[in-house]
Amino acid sequence: MRPRRVKSAFSPEVAVSAPPLQNDVFLRALARQPTEYTPVWLMRQAGRYLPEYNATRARAGSFMGLATNPDYATEVTLQPLARFPLDAAILFSDILTVPDAMGLGLDFAAGEGPRFAHPVRDEAAVAALAVPDMARLRYVFDAVAQIRHELAGRVPLIGFSGSPWTLACYMVEGAGSADYRLIKTMMYRRPDLLHRILAVNADAVAQYLNAQIRAGAQAGMIFDSWGGVLADGLFQQFSLAYTRRVLQGLLREHDGRPVPVIVFTKGGGQWLDDIAASGCDAVGVDWTVDLAAARERVGGRVALQGNLDPMTLFGGEACIRAEAARTLDRFGAGPGHVFNLGHGISQFTPPEAVAVLVEAVHDHSRRQRRAG
Numbered sequence: 001m002r003p004r005r006v007k008s009a010f011s012p013e014v015a016v017s018a019p020p021l022q023n024d025v026f027l028r029a030l031a032r033q034p035t036e037y038t039p040v041w042l043m044r045q046a047g048r049y050l051p052e053y054n055a056t057r058a059r060a061g062s063f064m065g066l067a068t069n070p071d072y073a074t075e076v077t078l079q080p081l082a083r084f085p086l087d088a089a090i091l092f093s094d095i096l097t098v099p100d101a102m103g104l105g106l107d108f109a110a111g112e113g114p115r116f117a118h119p120v121r122d123e124a125a126v127a128a129l130a131v132p133d134m135a136r137l138r139y140v141f142d143a144v145a146q147i148r149h150e151l152a153g154r155v156p157l158i159g160f161s162g163s164p165w166t167l168a169c170y171m172v173e174g175a176g177s178a179d180y181r182l183i184k185t186m187m188y189r190r191p192d193l194l195h196r197i198l199a200v201n202a203d204a205v206a207q208y209l210n211a212q213i214r215a216g217a218q219a220g221m222i223f224d225s226w227g228g229v230l231a232d233g234l235f236q237q238f239s240l241a242y243t244r245r246v247l248q249g250l251l252r253e254h255d256g257r258p259v260p261v262i263v264f265t266k267g268g269g270q271w272l273d274d275i276a277a278s279g280c281d282a283v284g285v286d287w288t289v290d291l292a293a294a295r296e297r298v299g300g301r302v303a304l305q306g307n308l309d310p311m312t313l314f315g316g317e318a319c320i321r322a323e324a325a326r327t328l329d330r331f332g333a334g335p336g337h338v339f340n341l342g343h344g345i346s347q348f349t350p351p352e353a354v355a356v357l358v359e360a361v362h363d364h365s366r367r368q369r370r371a372g
């Protein structure tokens, strides 16, 4: 094996001579090529349901202490892979690192969720907003390079970002929101201001994902967690148009290999065709979507990722096995399915339930191939 060089993650001439992938089932499924079984990974697979995550987080002192230290971020990224035979790793970080780098002052108060010290709510704050210098996010790119190194080709590494709209929700609201009153007020009263925020976000997200790709991310995912709160018509204008702008700015190949991109819009089931036509390689869907109908609608254009209700993991072993099989059967045996939850795993999930799920997905999907 050749020695590996890691240089500045955002210098264009970075060369990562990593060992070959031992498990490329996830990447083949995204390319809609046949696979021996259906690959599985879980949104938020590294997180508080794992006692070892909580132990590392306690050592780091805080969530941002974890995320900004590449050694801790690497350790936490690899934790779920040590327990379960998952088919992909996802960078441990958060979507809110980008607005933090814009100077909004991110804070994760214990047990309270994220909060920004300087939300973007008026004309002056919007005018001051700019794409951050990617050097401020260097800790993320360093973590990507280190994770790739320590994965040593076991499974592919997914990089990610929030969508321009979902980031804007946090930037305007200043925290999570139950009704999105502030950002929707801006949307209806001063759409020009919101369009400027979204344009800056789109360019920032494209640069951020490209730097992750150059540092070694082998696939990308855009989390549009709050696209589903928009009215039909406005979703296309204020969320999807800017996700498309990100996709247009992305490196779709790196080191001679394609870099597939997944777009996940929670609550976006009714806009599946629009999302599939956005230029992404795969569409993530939540549990309200029937995968058979979804597959019919997107045809062979994109792969699908999803979509077990995360709360199924509280239903006990027989329920988990039955629901996993039902999800796989709804998609069918054909290529182009990546198994996942329909949203992030709950922090209260028993880790044993995840072991059952991963085994059930692998086992049932192998049987499907044999039967089909």
Ligand SMILES: Cc1c2[nH]c(c1CCC(=O)O)Cc1[nH]c(c(CCC(=O)O)c1C)Cc1[nH]c(c(CCC(=O)O)c1C)Cc1[nH]c(c(C)c1CCC(=O)O)C2
Binding pocket: 042, 043, 044, 045, 046, 047, 048, 057, 063, 090, 091, 092, 093, 094, 095, 096, 108, 111, 112, 113, 114, 160, 176, 223, 225, 344
């Ligand atoms: C909306 C959103 C956020 N962050 C993210 C989204 C989009 C996905 C989604 O819809 O769930 C994305 C995210 N956040 C995190 C990851 C890590 C990678 C993974 O394992 O999937 C990813 C992909 C770690 C995290 N990000 C956060 C945690 C928990 C923080 C802790 O350890 O205290 C983790 C593991 C904190 C976070 N970060 C965010 C919130 C609302 C919170 C607090 C709520 C919560 O605790 O679940 C913003």
